[in-house]
Amino acid sequence: MVSPVLHGHHSPVNLTPCPVPFVNTPYHFSIRDINIYKKNCGLVTIMEEGLSKGSINNGIGGVESKGRDIEVAKHASGGVCDLLLRVLALVLTLVAAIVLGLDKQTKLVSVQFVDTLPPVHVPATAKWQYASAFVYFVVANVIACAYAASSLLLVKIKGLGTLLSVVDALMVALLFSCNGATTAIGVIGFQGNSHLQWHKVCHVFSKFCNQVAVSIILSLLGSIAFLLLVLLKLHRRT
């Protein structure tokens, strides 16, 4: 049984006189009790995660202020990192979707139908809609961007922390899979595949292929941002 302890050498900050009768009562102190106490008195000092020591001060609630400052600072910086990563993910996936979505190149290709006739110049177009992997890439990046935007608004609501983590992990899987698909198609377009008789196209449409490469890199950075979000949540819970 722990009896209330008087700390005379430092004063807690943000005090509200508390109607709950903590004075002169032997009281087991635990994090749940602190949170209940917080709700009763409107005292905004205590972090939600981890264990903490607390003490009762003259019947007015408070915590050792040094511990409180460190813990609130950790919580606040974690929140700032979270928002920053979400904004980064939003921007990166948006730009990746736009860069590939506006990708189009037309070139005059000389085709020789018959050996005797001179080669004929035919305009050939490369659009991103021509490969299903690119369509999947754009759609997945748009979904990830929309999710990042909506999670920026929802991150302040306290109960949704784990749900956001869960959907973050889902976005990691989605983005990594679309990156893999586009990279595979891009590599085939770049090198061709002689065994399967798939000829390379990037030597003709070089601007198109460069834009695809840039888009893949941006989306990869966006998916790493989502991965860091999952790991940041993990780091904050310890």
Add this chain to the structure above:
Amino acid sequence: MASSGDPEFISSSTPLPPDGNDNYFKFDVILRFLLFAASLVTVVVMVTSNETKLVLFQGIPVPQPAKFGYSPAFIYFVTAFSVSGLYSIITTLASLSVVKKPHLKTNFLLHFIFWDSLILGIIASATGAVGGVAYVGLKGNKHLGWGKICGTYDKFCSHTAGSFAVALFGCVVTLLLIWLSAYAMQRRIPK
């Protein structure tokens, strides 16, 4: 008074519900074993998919093989799932050891989430790569001049499709593992 009360304070904090964490590690072991099984099946089915068929080349039927090694995407797929199989063996054993020694729970939860996320990224990109290439092999792409190959090589295509389906299942299992670990970590912190 405060210092003498500390051990009592730690022990008198709100006790965690015991059922959740025991069940968590049972589910964890089961899911990790499923991941191992999925990785193994994926790799084996992909590796045994070689097929040789007679293809008409300039009027002469020539035996033309189709192997998984002909495409870099398939090689990456097999490599990624081999890594995942090895990882799932190690973590299944780690998870089993935690069931025996429950005091290591929190450490292992952290490591599990971290490595599970990395493996999810690798597996998902491999699945996506094979999905993209196999789809072009199935339907062809007339804009790019890439012909479909599944009409000729049916065994190769069916092996690839089966491997892709099991790989997708493996991705889902890894995602469930991350969700389980996140849920278990949330429950450890009494609200």
